[in-house]
Amino acid sequence: MIDKKRLKKESILEAAAKVFSSCGFYNAKMAKIAEIAGVGAGSIYLYYKNKQHLLDEILNNFWKKLYENIEKLSSSTGMNPDQKLSRMIEVLFDTLVEDSSITMIFVHENSLDLWNEKVESNSYFNLFFDTAEKMIEKGQASGFFPKELDASLTLHFISGGIRDLLHQWATSEKKIPLDTIKKTIQILSRHGLLHPEYAIKGIPSNT
Amino acid sequence: MIDKKRLKKESILEAAAKVFSSCGFYNAKMAKIAEIAGVGAGSIYLYYKNKQHLLDEILNNFWKKLYENIEKLSSSTGMNPDQKLSRMIEVLFDTLVEDSSITMIFVHENSLDLWNEKVESNSYFNLFFDTAEKMIEKGQASGFFPKELDASLTLHFISGGIRDLLHQWATSEKKIPLDTIKKTIQILSRHGLLHPEYAIKGIPSNT
Amino acid sequence: MIDKKRLKKESILEAAAKVFSSCGFYNAKMAKIAEIAGVGAGSIYLYYKNKQHLLDEILNNFWKKLYENIEKLSSSTGMNPDQKLSRMIEVLFDTLVEDSSITMIFVHENSLDLWNEKVESNSYFNLFFDTAEKMIEKGQASGFFPKELDASLTLHFISGGIRDLLHQWATSEKKIPLDTIKKTIQILSRHGLLHPEYAIKGIPSNT
Amino acid sequence: MIDKKRLKKESILEAAAKVFSSCGFYNAKMAKIAEIAGVGAGSIYLYYKNKQHLLDEILNNFWKKLYENIEKLSSSTGMNPDQKLSRMIEVLFDTLVEDSSITMIFVHENSLDLWNEKVESNSYFNLFFDTAEKMIEKGQASGFFPKELDASLTLHFISGGIRDLLHQWATSEKKIPLDTIKKTIQILSRHGLLHPEYAIKGIPSNT
DNA sequence: GATGAATGAGTGTTCATTCAT
DNA sequence: AATGAATGAACACTCATTCAT
DSSP, rough: OHHHHHHHHHHHHHHHHHHHHHHTTTTTHHHHHHHHHOOOEEEEEEEEHSSSHHHHHHHHHHHHHHHHHHHHHHOOSOOOHHHHHHHHHHHHHHHHHHHHHHHHHHHOOOOGSSSGGGTTOOOOOHHHHHHHHHHHHHHHTTTTTTTOOOOHHHHHHHHHHHHHHHHHHHHHOOOOOOOOOOHHHHHHHHHOOOOOOHHHHHHOOTT | OOHHHHHHHHHHHHHHHHHHHHOOOTTTHHHHHHHHHHHHHGHHHHHHHSSSHHHHHHHHHHHHHHHHHHHHHHHSSOOOHHHHOOOHHHHHHHHHOOOHHHHHHHHHHOOGGTTTGGTTSHHHHHHHHHHHHHHHHHHTTTSOOTTTHHHHHHHHHHHHHHHHHHHHHOOSSSOOOOOHHHHHHHHHHHSSSSSSSHHOOOOOOTT | EEEEEEEEHHHHHHHHHHHHHOOOTTTOHHHHHHHHHHGGGHHHHHHHHHHHHHHHHHHHHHHHHHHHHHHHHOOOOSOHHHHHHHHHHHHHHHHHHHHHHHHHHHHHOGGGGGGGGGGGGTSSSHHHHHHHHHHHHHHHTTTSOOTTSOHHHHHHHHHHHHHHHHHHHHOOOOOOOHHHHHHHHHHHHHSSSSOHHHHHHOTTTTT | HHHHHHHHHHHHHHHHHHHHHOEEEEEEETTHHHHHHTTTTOOOOHSSSHHHHHHHHHHHHHHHHHHHHHHHHHOSSSOOOHHHHHHHHHHHHHHHHHHHHHHHHHHHOOOOOGGGGSSTTTSHHHHHHHHHHHHHHHHHHTTOOTSSSSSSHHHHHHHHHHHHHHHHHHHHHSOOOHHHHHHHHHHHHHHHHSSSHHHHHHHOOOO
């Protein structure tokens, strides 16, 4: 009984994710969402205040999942910061890939006005970023990562990179293998584009 | 006479950029654009087919400028691939920072439907990416950059990173100095997050 | 058992009266009525056909009470028509004041569409008016009231006056004492605004 | 040109009055108003903020006209208070009869929520009532009208009476002649229902 | 009987676009 | 060319009413 309700609420959210991801938030019609969810148009409003609320929930769920995954990782022992970084990227990546609708929404719904509410402190969005930030700071403290980098900015750079790569992956005709994407992200995040040797020895002057 | 026309067309585009960047595409009102441009609402349609066309033009101009800047760089001699990469990032960065409206649009207007038209082959968007891609491939050929990376994906990763960083910069209260942003991008793009020494020597096992 | 039912039916009507009087018919929500009555939303429809029916019942009850009060008065002996008129006004007034919800409804819910059904002949509304009309006609027959007046119109004038006065009373900040209202009604109904002496002697020409 | 605009604005208001008066405010459809006015649905909003604004304008116009008519009367000389009262009732009556749509609206749209805005001080509604109130007070000062009456309440009684009488007139099948209505109002307002002689001599005890 | 979740018809309002002037 | 008044399609949301439980 109470399970059925949860199921219905869930199916509406899934339908919304599907429609948002394929049409974008502004072109998504509530009627379409209702149709896909298999409920009457008015029923959506029994569970969600309005269209915006649907998006908020979707994104919040996403950040929550991400936070929970990263949280375990953060407090785990037996990995050095570099391994944790690798793992974090993997988690971020896997979470995104797991549900392509969410990925598309994450990728696309960046529009200015769609973010105001989620920046409330201690939203999962912030929890995620704070946790990840601290992981990087620890890596800096133990000498793994250069101290001159700002942890928050670093995080944004990497997550932005991942986002665009997935955008590319999701929209490209000839599907790029996910493993290629994954490896690319790992290399670039950890080593950057420049060959490590050059980074240390410097560039040979006769080139 | 013909100059006056060009001026008016230009001022409309500038107004559109201003409004798009502050409200987002979907909340931007044509009436507001006309008002800011100082023209009648109907006049916009003398120069641009519709709202979408305005956005297309803005983004196209942006990619054109970017392409032209990168083009010179690409064919220039006297720089090694690493220096060119650095310079390219600088160009990308500077071009974005130059006009904050455009940056905000570049950052936000990712919505699915807003991109279909621009992927036409030989748009400046593609020209830019092709050129940049070739630069990276040259770097790989000459051993500067690891061959295992896909040039196109690399490019997307970096541009996505830059985008998110600038988003962060544009929306953060306490303005982060642009130089910090710039340096962060340079380091991460070229060296990644992991300290180069570890990248080569490997991680000490006793950590 | 059957009493419990009557009680529930009653409480729904009371709740409806409360909500109608505070929000007006069109802004009254069935859900709110159900909540105040302490029943489920669907239960209302076990007792009343629809929203309109609730209003009909409320008003019908009101006219019924009024009719019953006036009926006794009409057939009573020992009062002259003027005294009966006075008494009738008093009854009308007291009935209205007794339940302020009903008053507000009587005062406000005049909207065209809300009346069609109630004009069915031999509704209590009509019974009340017929009885009151006859009282006035008797007064005319016995010379108390001027014969040139139409009894029905007279009645409407007076009841309209009372209605507006009560509206005034119900909405005014600084509560006007009910006695003042009552006295005003009595004087104006019986003597009008003009000082009786002038009415007979005529107006002195030198004013 | 500017006249055409005024004409269009006017025609929309007239259409609104027509529809409001026949359906009531809440059942009036904007689409219907537009259709009757012969304009597109959106055009209404070029001239009026919303549906409520239409009603406000209609009623405000009505009170304005009424105020202007009463104002002249109030400051005129050569009439005693009783004559002025008579004249005022006539003006009120004539203004209402002049446009039956407005009358119906005046009669029906009393709903609680439809009045909030108009009670702003110095609206024409208030100006009208203040002016009329002063007329009555003058009549009391010069002994024409009984001092025990409150001028404001008196006014409300009379206007309420007129309203109901016109309601009656407007909805009755067999059209009552307007003259009958008018005379009824005059008599009742000035002399009340009781025969003036009785009012002075008292009621003979043997009745 | 009683419930309250589900429904979907219904509508005020917006705004990109057009076109008469 | 330039205007801005006019348009009308489109849509999120409400809420009286129903009906499965």
